Amino acid sequence: MGILGNGFSRQSLIYVIYILLLIPGIFVAVTEMGFETNIRKAIAFNLSGPVSLGVAAIFCYRRTVTMNQMKIILWAFLLPLVSTTTYLFLYTPDLREVITSTGSNFAASGGFGPNQMASVLGIGIFVLAVRFFLSKEGIVHKGFDLFLLGLLAFRALATFSRGGVITGVVMILSFLGLYYLKGNLKTKFRIKFLSLVFSGAIIFIWLMSSLQTSGLLDKRYANQDAAGREKADVTTGRSDLLAQEFSEFMDHPFLGVGVGKIKEIRLNETGIAAASHNEMSRIVAEHGLFGLFAFAILLITPLIYRIGNRQNLFFFSFYFFWLLTVNHSAMRIAAPGFIYALSLLNITYKTKPTKKQELKPVS
Template sequence: MALEKKSTNLYLKYVLFHLVLGGLVYVMPFLSKIYAIAIIFFGFRYVILRKNANEEALFVAAYIVGAEVFLRMTHGNFFEQYAKYGVISVLFIGIYFKSFSKSGLIYWMYGLLLVPGILISFFTLNFDTDIRKAITFNIIGPITLMVSAIYCYQRKITFNQVKTVIDVLAYPLIAMLSYMFLYTPSIRDVVTSTESNFQTSGGFGPNQVSTILGLGIFLFFVKLVFSKKNKTDFIINMILLITITFRGIVTFSRGGIITGFIMVILFFGIIFMSLKTNAKFKLLTSFLLSSFFLIGIWFYSSIQTGGLIDKRYANQDARGRVKESKLTGREKLIESEFTMFLDNPIFGVGVGKNKEYREETTGIEAASHNEISRMLAEHGSLGLFALLILLITPVVLYLNNRQNIFLFSFLFFWLLTINHAAMRLAAPAFVYALSLLKVQIINKDEEELTLHRE
């Protein structure tokens, strides 16, 4: 009992710390840069001092991923790819102390498949293009995925450690929520159309904010399920789940929120089918309670937006007219990238070239929003093989390690996110890698919450 109370008090302190942090950054914006420095300094120090004995590198990487959008939103990043480089660096430190699985050769192969596309870009990119920037923008996401996958591949980890990863991913989102409420206290005053809304997204890109808040919906739902024995934690997590769902919906960016709900459904379905009858009833109670609140959140969001959110998800404009494009024009980008693939089926057009190629052939000046079509366009058939590695490997691993009950939720987060937001964020790369962990059940409390399989 004393241990449970201590755990609750610690969790409450973390929640309050991040709530206050969000408020302080809003009042004193320069604190965001100090926060970014502190994450790297204390995080790396934590891993080095403990020599990654208990997978500290994974926890620090998770925290960096959770903080990325908040730091971008508040201009705390010293450079655009701060989070990706941070994740890569801390996981390399972790590998130095605790090595990696030699059987993870498949992800070295994935990395090698990307090399020809990089080399080709040196010859295909326009003379006046910043080659380093063009290549880095498009390849740093896949490299982050490769390093994260090599670190996580079949790495033995306890179920409690997986829950810790979920915790540290979620904490920075609390700070972001606090900041967003201060940035836009009244949703009703800033919503005038059914387009994605920067004002309700903390002044930052709604697509990326929606992506991380959608992940947050899943994270806090999981925390809600696993805190049902502790009333205080349960109430805190329910409030945070309601809050993050509301703020996610009113970004008016659908991709991330739909992805979050699909993750929840996959997670619920897997454990519901595998638990004993008594445990199924408890889980169903949590799910129904969450669904009840979701309906209430939707109605509240509809009232706050004057019904515009209903029209947004019905693909209508403010006057109720159905929009011609269901993908906000992204289908044209995808179509152009498939054309590039067909014209250059072996090695593709080269990393970073798709934007130039599209502008030259169609007059459309826009970066790719779909990682699958970008991989095909820029890497050709080699990109196709790389994608097949990413899709097939986690499913094969699941056959031998069904204790990773989050595997399909993590995998589908990556798959769905790269279809509407490419790999702008570190989140899809890192979360994908979590599906490769070899989760082990080591005590009865964990066993009650996980699959009852032999």
């Protein structure tokens, strides 16, 4: 609706090309998939995320918003995540009953995928951190933001899915790095002071989470099992999926194996019906060179745009969220694509003139 009502930049046609590059893989899938596979469902499942990313990117590319509008967007992110966190506390009020190992925990994730739950809670943690550092409200408001952040961080850690939490941390560090570089001396001093307070809160949250999980949280992030033995594979099987998908790309370099076909191949070869965790390896395996060019467009276009436009204070936070999330959780949720598109926005920091500024001197 936004594209139809407000149009889009001509430069965003690069993302139209990206979407078109995904089409050949559909025809390959139709001709190659087995009769037992629901082709329509397989295509929709694997392309809904990449196509939604393309549409969002077309709309957002070089579009200008104000800083206040961006704050409203971030606030809109946060509200449903507070509701989600409330649901998690109601679903599993006592974590000690359900956390008995160092594996990702569905019960602590409200019955949803721990990877996806940790990813969206990581967004909430980032938004609250941004509010904490940018808000000029008093100590009560900042304290409330830290309290909410503590609740979201506690439940994110309780999923025992590391990817979403680590991604949230990278987003916060990226934001603070840009904010510090752009700030004046007064702003830099303020960031340093607030960082000390923020770091203290994070340490407290970690200690409380560790106590509530009987120390299993520390073992999880140290890549150990419940007995304290180090696990052989820190990627929990993702490296095997990655290797297989790159192997299929080498065997089918031009058109790939077809949309959704990689899951069928994996089932036939290993007997395991596992979907890919990595969007980069999946897109090249299923689309071949077309997928390689499509992913290159996603990877490079924002960086080129960033060279000429450095107004988006959240650019690297949004960009890294997309890049890290699609490499540990693929595009099973819409968040990576939508947030990727936000990195393509141009943000203005102009404020409305005050009444004193509006008054012109009488000649």
